[in-house]
Each structure stands twice: as structure tokens, then as C-alpha cells.
Amino acid sequence: MNLNDILELDKRDSLAYKRDQFVLADDLIYLDGNSLGALPISARDMAARIIEKQWGQDLIRSWNINHWIDLPIDVGEKIAPLLGAAPGQLICCDSISVNLFKLLATAMNMRRERRIVLSQQDNFPADLYMVQGLSQLCGSQSCEMKIVEESNIEAALDESVAVLMLTHVNYRSGRIHDMQGLTRLAHDKGILVIWDLAHSAGAVPLALDDWQVDFAVGCGYKYLNGGPGAPAFIYTAKRHQDQVRQPLSGWMGHRSPFSFEPEYRAATGMGQFLCGTPPIISMGVLAASLVVFEDVDMPVLREKSRRLGEIFLQLIEDDERLGELLLVSPAQSHDRGSQIAFSHPRAYAICQALIDHGVIADFRAPDVLRFGFAPLYLRYRDIWKSVQILSDIITSGRHENKKYSRQQKVT
Numbered sequence: 001m002n003l004n005d006i007l008e009l010d011k012r013d014s015l016a017y018k019r020d021q022f023v024l025a026d027d028l029i030y031l032d033g034n035s036l037g038a039l040p041i042s043a044r045d046m047a048a049r050i051i052e053k054q055w056g057q058d059l060i061r062s063w064n065i066n067h068w069i070d071l072p073i074d075v076g077e078k079i080a081p082l083l084g085a086a087p088g089q090l091i092c093c094d095s096i097s098v099n100l101f102k103l104l105a106t107a108m109n110m111r112r113e114r115r116i117v118l119s120q121q122d123n124f125p126a127d128l129y130m131v132q133g134l135s136q137l138c139g140s141q142s143c144e145m146k147i148v149e150e151s152n153i154e155a156a157l158d159e160s161v162a163v164l165m166l167t168h169v170n171y172r173s174g175r176i177h178d179m180q181g182l183t184r185l186a187h188d189k190g191i192l193v194i195w196d197l198a199h200s201a202g203a204v205p206l207a208l209d210d211w212q213v214d215f216a217v218g219c220g221y222k223y224l225n226g227g228p229g230a231p232a233f234i235y236t237a238k239r240h241q242d243q244v245r246q247p248l249s250g251w252m253g254h255r256s257p258f259s260f261e262p263e264y265r266a267a268t269g270m271g272q273f274l275c276g277t278p279p280i281i282s283m284g285v286l287a288a289s290l291v292v293f294e295d296v297d298m299p300v301l302r303e304k305s306r307r308l309g310e311i312f313l314q315l316i317e318d319d320e321r322l323g324e325l326l327l328v329s330p331a332q333s334h335d336r337g338s339q340i341a342f343s344h345p346r347a348y349a350i351c352q353a354l355i356d357h358g359v360i361a362d363f364r365a366p367d368v369l370r371f372g373f374a375p376l377y378l379r380y381r382d383i384w385k386s387v388q389i390l391s392d393i394i395t396s397g398r399h400e401n402k403k404y405s406r407q408q409k410v411t
């Protein structure tokens with residue numbers, strides 16, 4: 001593959017026009033859209049409008065006239081089609097961590113005769129921490145975490161397990177679980193499943209309803225481009241919604257918050273997952289970000305994401321100067337999400353040097369260099385250029401400069 005082939009791919013890319021809907025410097029190569037999505041112009045404009053008009057002028061009237069009160073449900077409904085979910089099963093609120101707590105408690109309540117939450121050793125630590133917190137609160141006689149290696153998950157699905165909690169696309173390796181298959185196996189044993197879609201929503205086509213998923217959570221600030229700290233979302237299958245008993249019974253989840261009753265009565269449907277007052281500015285910005293997805297066909301997006309990853313990997317494998325990078329991700333694009341990771345003993349310094357040279361990637365402890373491919377705004381020529389810069393850095397040893405080893409708080 002040479003530069004002409006690459007430029008030809010850009011010319012034929014049916015998603016190429018999407019890049020103009022984002023604020024992105026032409027010479028910046030952003031391979032971190034899996035961690036913090038780029039800024040859509042629609043979101044930037046909405047941020048100004050919410051602050052100046054809705055807050056600045058309409059003030060408290062906005063709860064009604066600008067429909068602030070409906071935002072959590074409205075934003076959930078905008079996300080639903082990206083996940084293959086029919087209306088009435090999503091709500092936008094809080095963070096993944098907090099939402100996992102609500103769902104774990106709900107699911108454990110539905111399986112009171114069991115106490116095990118099964119997860120995987122290399123799941124995102126926050127997800128495991130939330131189970132540990134719940135277990136500490138309830139006592140290990142009613143909630144205990146069991147973690148196994150990825151290859152042992154199927155074997156560990158037995159009648160002692162109440163809940164299987166997994167992340168669909170592994171945050172480090174990018175490996176994709178067979179969501180449909182694992183959900184079916186779990187159901188065969190009476191196990192409820194909670195899927196974390198942090199690295200799937202907006203990147204990988206999903207069919208939550210068809211796959212009979214019970215519960216899911218996902219992230220607003222990664223591929224959905226909702227901005228730093230954007231609220232997350234919860235999916236609960238319609239068939240379970242009457243059995244929900246989530247413990248964070250804040251007033252916004254009350255059936256009638258403005259009756260100010262002393263007794264908590266949960267709202268029906270997804271509204272019962274709300275806790276406190278929604279962060280309107282962030283949520284309004286996320287709503288505006290989702291506009292960029294309105295005319296996007298998820299299989300087309302997935303196809304481009306796979307192609308970007310395949311070319312990136314091919315270019316790296318063809319460059320013998322990059323032989324020290326060891327692939328951590330599955331070799332076939334079919335088996336991974338929209339990211340590729342390598343291990344390298346100097347991964348941290350290489351990552352810092354890349355950033356200094358206009359290629360933004362990220363480092364995940366202990367030695368992983370992770371590249372994300374957000375197909376809405378990445379060009380094939382960005383992929384080409386990023387490998388050239390990576391190769392130059394490693395060949396010249398430029399990453400050995402001391403300034404690239406200084407550890408920052410966020411990696």
C-alpha cells in the first residue's frame with residue numbers, strides 16, 4: 001500500500017464529509033477519540049446557546065420551555081437507534097460507575113437466591129470497583145465478586161451466578177465479546193447480564209433488543225463525542241422495567257417529584273433510574289453532538305473503522321523498524337473494536353513523543369500504547385502519516401529524551 005492508494009481511499013470515503021462537522025486542526029492526528037471524542041460544531045454552538053439563551057435569559061423557565069426536564073429521556077432516545085434498541089429503554093444520566101451501581105443492585109435484587117457477580121480479570125477496573133463497593137455494603141453473603149480469565153468465562157457460568165457483568169469491547173486490547181452468544185449462555189443458567197458499552201456505542205453496530213440483552217451502560221464522552229464528563233446512559237429491557245428497584249432513590253426518579261411527598265415512589269419506565277438533578281449543560285451538549293450520527297449507517301461506519309485499523313496494522317507490520325511493538329489486540333479486525341494496542345517497554349515515552357509530534361494516542365499501564373480510530377473524523381492519510389511519525393520517533397530514538405518520561409496525572 002502506497003500513499004497514492006491511501007489518498008484514493010480518502011477520495012472514495014463516503015463518510016469523508018463528516019470531518020467538516022467537527023472542530024479539528026488540519027495537522028492534528030487524533031487517535032484518541034475512543035477516550036475523549038472530538039468536538040462537533042453542533043455541540044460547540046449548542047453550548048453557547050444553552051449558556052447564553054437558555055440559562056442567561058430564559059433562566060428557570062427553561063425547565064419547561066426548553067424542555068430541560070425531558071432531556072434525560074430525550075437524549076436516551078437519540079442514543080437508542082445506535083444500539084439497536086426500541087424506544088422506552090434508555091435514559092441518559094450520571095456516570096457509568098454510578099449507573100453500574102444502580103444496575104448491579106437491581107439485578108441482584110432480581111436474583112436474591114444467588115450472590116455471585118461474575119466478571120473478567122481485565123475488565124475496566126472501575127467496573128470491578130463498583131461490585132466491590134456493593135459487596136462491602138451488602139455483605140459477601142449477599143453479593144460477592146468472582147473474576148475469571150477471559151477464556152474461562154463460559155465455564156464459570158453456573159447456577160451460583162446471579163449477574164454476569166462484562167465490557168463488550170475490552171478497553172485495553174479492544175477484543176470484542178460475542179454479546180449475543182454469551183447473553184444466551186448466561187440466560188440458559190438463569191443469569192442476568194449487564195454489558196458495559198463504553199467502547200462500543202457509536203463505534204460498533206449493536207442489536208441489544210434482538211440479542212435479548214437485560215441491562216447495559218455506556219459512555220457519552222467517547223465515540224458519542226459528548227465532551228469531557230458528558231453523562232452516561234442506561235439501557236434496561238422493557239421486560240425488566242417493572243422489577244427495577246435501584247437504591248439511589250433521588251427525587252428526580254420519583255413518580256411525581258414536584259408533589260414533594262415524604263415517601264419515595266419510583267417513577268415507571270426508565271425515569272426511575274434518575275437520581276438527582278441532571279447536568280443540563282453537559283446533557284444539552286451531548287444531545288447536540290448526537291446530531292452528527294443522524295444520517296450515519298452504523299455498518300458503513302464499522303466498515304471504515306475496520307479498514308482504518310487494518311491499514312494501520314499493515315503499515316506497522318510492513319515497517320521492520322517497528323518490530324519491537326507487540327500486538328496486544330486481536331489480529332483480525334472482526335475480533336476487535338475501533339482501537340489497536342501494542343505493548344512496548346518504552347510505551348509511555350513513545351506516547352508522549354507522539355503527542356509532541358501531533359499524533360495523539362494514549363498509554364495504558366503498564367506498557368500499552370493504544371490507538372483509537374474514530375471513523376467520523378479520521379482520514380486514511382492521517383493513519384499513513386501517524387505510522388511515519390511513529391517510525392521516525394522510534395528509529396531516531398527521539399522518545400529517549402528525558403522530557404518524555406515525566407509521568408503526568410492523566411495518561
Ligand SMILES: *Cc1c(COP(=O)(O)O)cnc(C)c1O
Pocket residue numbers: 095096097098124126127167171196198199219232
Ligand atoms: C471509560 C470507561 C468507563 C468510565 O466510567 P465513568 O464512571 O463514566 O467515568 C467505565 N467503563 C469502561 C469499560 C470504560 O472504558
